[in-house]
Amino acid sequence: MEALSILEIERILEQLDGWEYIDGAIETSFQFENFKEAFTIMTRIAFECEAQGHHPDWSNVYNSLHIRLNTHDVEGVTEKDFRLARAIESIVDSE
Structure with a gap:
């Protein structure tokens, strides 16, 4: 790739x-009602990440989630990152 x-x-x-290109990666943030909702979405995203074999750099503080995607093997952004970003959008939008 x-x-x-x-x-x-x-x-x-x-x-x-809501996604931006920052320092060699694509990034976005989401706000949820509470920690439980944020964690539920993170769990769903985690299963998708495993299915795709691609894992984000992410952080969660209470009801906020920040996600950063890049492909470490090529030290840049690839279609693999955008495929996961689209899946993440779909998961968040379905809630």
Whole structure:
């Protein structure tokens, strides 16, 4: 898998709401009603990450979740990151 160019990344980001390209990765944050809702979503995302064999750098504080995606093997952003980002959006939107 090959790292995408900044132009390719920016073009694809136009299709994702709330995601940004920052320091070699795509990032977003979500706010939920409470910790339980945030943790429930994180658990669903974790199962998807395992299924895809791709794992985010993420952090959770009470009701907030911050996610950062890049492909460490190529030291950049790949289609693999966008595939997971779309799945994450789908999981969050389904709640």
